[in-house]
Amino acid sequence: MNRVDCVIVGGGMVGAASALSLAQLGLKVTVIERSSPKRFTHDEPFDLRVSAISVASEQLLANLGAWQLIDKSRICPYQRLGVSESDLAYTEFNAASIKQSHLGNIVENRQIQLALWQQCEAHQNIELIVGEEVQSIEQSETHAIVSTADLKIETKLVLAADGGNSFVRKLAGIGTTGWNYDQSAMLINVTTELEQQDITWQQFTPTGPLAMLPMSGQNASLVWYQQREEIKRLAGLSNEELTQLIHQHFPEKLGRVNAVDKGYFPLTRRHANQYRAGRILLLGDAAHSINPLAGQGVNLGFKDVSALAQIIATAIAEGTNWHEEKTLRQYQAARRTDNLMMMSAMDALYATFSNNSPILKVIRNVGLFAAQRTPVLKNKVLEYACGLN
Ligand SMILES: Cc1cc2nc3c(=O)[nH]c(=O)nc-3n(C[C@H](O)[C@H](O)[C@H](O)COP(=O)(O)OP(=O)(O)OC[C@H]3O[C@@H](n4cnc5c(N)ncnc54)[C@H](O)[C@@H]3O)c2cc1C
Incomplete structure (x- = not known):
């Protein structure tokens, strides 16, 4: 029987970041992951799965030594974030207004995971076990097996x-609350005639939002929200046909593009009813799957990682038992309400904007118009979205 301080099931971005955070505190950690991320060769095309990484998440990854390992040619920082419904109702958030050099970065998920794995592999307190899946977890007063x-x-x-489909959550008997949205999100990688951009934007339409996430060089990731059946139809088109439709539906400011890759994902909201069952804690998507509208999913997961590391570090510093119930309970208290608030805010935004009611249209246009002229409120929202408060 092996003995370690912590077993982490799942070596995705959140699992690997947790491993490093706890190993830095001196804990011995084993990560069980069913498949390792595909290695990266320098000139390969961009992956479809990218994330908008907040300044706070970038800081966490830098503290773990991972950010420095990501190929700079695969990171695209952005300084501005635009939200619009029409040209009139437009609000723009700017890094300078909250005294930051940038608001976030668009990075491929795999690049982040690979950088974290490189650090995990080099850390003497971490063992990565690949190709195994957990079958059972037994818990007692003093330990788990x-x-x-x-x-x-x-x-x-x-x-x-x-x-999101956490097997450990099921083993722990933790239920979830949530639903599947009627819509799916189609991710489309495009090459752009425009030079690399410093803005990410989102335009709301009655059939769902359209978003542009800049990538380094003349590349971008587009997100097209539509009814599930329509997304399936779009996914069946050739890249040339899709390119034509993009030009018809996306705002002109996108410029001329060429679709080079595409895929789609169902939209799900799922929130674990508890984050703890005895010695088992849930982090990242295992605890919360959020509408990707404002690109907060993995950023919330990284906040879970930071909160847990902070709680355990405090317990160790105070000489208390870092794995006793009183300590582990603090994790849910620190994170569940914050995550719930963000999930609910995203749903409110999604419901308000994906609606054809003329009254709602007036309200949201007035809202965006007013937001553009209310810098204090805007900056508060922005700091929160960047994970800065
Ligand atoms: C369309 C879309 C766009 C998004 N855009 C953004 C964005 O811009 N910004 C953002 O912050 N978030 C975004 N997200 C959300 C983000 O992708 C997720 O929050 C993030 O990937 C969750 O990371 P995770 O490590 O918790 O889980 P996962 O990435 O799902 O990793 C789980 C890991 O566990 C492993 N695993 C699973 N089961 C087992 C098992 N039984 N045994 C062993 N290993 C197992 C898997 O192989 C995987 O490696 C988006 C999501 C979608 C769908």
Whole structure:
């Protein structure tokens, strides 16, 4: 039987960041991941799965030594964020207004995961076990035993970072509240006639939002929200046909583009009813799957990681038992309400803007118009979205 301080199930962005955070506190950590991320070759095309990484998340990744390892040619910082419904109702958020050099970065998920893995592989307190899946977890007063087909590991803490369909969450008997939205999100990688941009924007339309996330060089990731059936139809088109439709539906400011890759994802909201069951804690998408509208998903996951590391660091510094119930309970208190608020805010935004009612149209246009002229409120919202308060 192996013995470690913490077993983390799932070595995605959140699981790998948790491993490094806890290893930095001196804990011995085992990560169980069913498949390793594909290695990266310098000139390969951009992946479809990209994330808008907030300034706070960038800081966390830098503290873990991972940000420095990401190829700079795959990171696209942006200084401005535009939200519009029509040309009249437009509001723009700017990094300078909150005294930041940038608001965030668009980065491929795999680049982040690979950089974190590189650090995990080099850390003497971390063991990465790839190709195994957890089969059972038994808990007692003093420890938990995590079993895979080939291994049994005794541990004081189990972190579920195994994503939205978390098996560990099910093993822990933790239920979820949520629903599937009627819409899917189509991700389209395009090459652009415009030079690399310093803005990400989102335009709301009655059939759903359209978004542009800049990528380095003359590249961008477009997100097209539509009814599920319509997205399936769009996904069946050739890149040339899709390019034509993009020019018809996206605002002119996109400029001429060429679709080079596409894929789609169902939109789900799911929130775990608890974040803890005994010695098992849920982090990242295992705890919360959020509408990707404002690109907050993994940023919330990284906030979970920071909060847990802070709680355990404080317990260690105070000489208390870092894995006792009183300490572990603090994690849910620190994170669940914050995540719930963000999920609800995204839903309110989504419901308000994806609606054809003339009254709502007036209200949201007035709202965007007023927001553009209310810098104090705008800056507060912006600081929160950047993870700065
Ligand atoms: C269309 C779309 C756009 C998005 N855009 C953004 C954005 O701009 N910004 C943002 O912050 N977020 C965004 N997100 C959300 C973001 O992608 C997720 O929040 C993030 O990937 C969650 O990371 P995670 O590590 O918690 O889970 P995952 O990425 O799902 O990783 C889970 C890991 O666990 C492993 N695993 C699963 N089950 C097991 C098992 N039984 N045993 C062992 N290993 C297992 C998997 O192989 C995987 O590696 C977007 C999501 C979607 C769908």
